[in-house]
Amino acid sequence: MSNSFFQFRQFTVRQEHCAMKVGTDGTLLGAWARGGNRVLDIGTGTGLIALMMAQRFPKAYVRAIDIDADACRQAHENVLASPFAERISVEHVSLQRFCDERLHGADGQYDDRFARFDSIVSNPPFFVHSLRAPDAQRSVARHADTLSYADLFGCVARLLAHEGEFSAIVPFDCREPFMAQAYLHGLHLARLCAVKTTPRKQPRRYLLAFCRHSVHAVEQTEGVIDDAPNQKSEWYSQLTRDFYL
Numbered sequence: 016m017s018n019s020f021f022q023f024r025q026f027t028v029r030q031e032h033c034a035m036k037v038g039t040d041g042t043l044l045g046a047w048a049r050g051g052n053r054v055l056d057i058g059t060g061t062g063l064i065a066l067m068m069a070q071r072f073p074k075a076y077v078r079a080i081d082i083d084a085d086a087c088r089q090a091h092e093n094v095l096a097s098p099f100a101e102r103i104s105v106e107h108v109s110l111q112r113f114c115d116e117r118l119h120g121a122d123g124q125y126d127d128r129f130a131r132f133d134s135i136v137s138n139p140p141f142f143v144h145s146l147r148a149p150d151a152q153r154s155v156a157r158h159a160d161t162l163s164y165a166d167l168f169g170c171v172a173r174l175l176a177h178e179g180e181f182s183a184i185v186p187f188d189c190r191e192p193f194m195a196q197a198y199l200h201g202l203h204l205a206r207l208c209a210v211k212t213t214p215r216k217q218p219r220r221y222l223l224a225f226c227r228h229s230v231h232a233v234e235q236t237e238g239v240i241d242d243a244p245n246q247k248s249e250w251y252s253q254l255t256r257d258f259y260l
Contacts, residue, residue, distance in 0.1 A: 021063075023258045025070055026097040028061045032085045035060045039240065040184045040220060041138050042067075043210065046254045047222050048182035050075050051133020055174060057110050058082075058162070062090030062103070064136055067258065069099035075134075077103045080113050082161055110162055114170040131176040137183045139167055164196040172200040175227060180205060182224045190221045197225050206234040214239050 021037040045067030059079035087107040202225040209218035
């Protein structure tokens with residue numbers, strides 16, 4: 016059974032009402048993604064990534080959205096209890112609706128003012144054809160029915176600033192269809208980190224970052240989480256050193 020809370024250096028994440036608990040994927044993404052003054056966290060869940068981005072980028076204002084009402088209430092509680100409450104807002108809304116409302120004024124005309132984000136981050140619902148979890152709340156968090164890759168990238172392409180970066184983490188077998196949707200929506204791979212669980216295993220997840228303009232050479236790196244059982248690697252320890260106790 017998962018703990019009801021997870022203690023980090025500068026904040027506490029309570030998670031008893033969230034389908035998706037604090038895990039390695041969210042921690043990796045929150046520590047790896049690039050930031051800016053305006054940050055959007057899509058599918059915030061507990062609020063972990065929003066809190067991490069606020070800690071890493073002291074001038075950032077973070078908008079955190081989620082389609083799950085219980086998750087939003089939990090994230091809001093976590094934000095209020097943190098040192099970053101004045102710089103993070105949590106909203107119960109789908110990405111599709113958020114995108115439409117942010118980019119259109121009251122008269123329904125396109126309005127680009129203050130609409131775009133320097134950094135967009137998402138630990139997205141990634142499963143497309145896999146078996147559903149019996150827990151309906153967990154299924155929404157894990158499966159792409161309510162937020163397809165096409166919808167995700169369609170909104171990201173509209174919301175991302177010209178020099179901004181969209182960062183996500185996906186399982187190894189979702190990388191190709193995920194990247195394909197990025198290209199279809201005019202976004203280009205800028206950075207890729209293949210993450211292994213242990214040195215001898217193949218990568219099980221990928222950290223991916225996309226931008227609006229083509230890059231001369233994609234920045235490709237590799238990381239390992241555990242050098243041995245219960246022994247975190249130097250790469251992982253350095254990446255997350257500002258967060259774990």
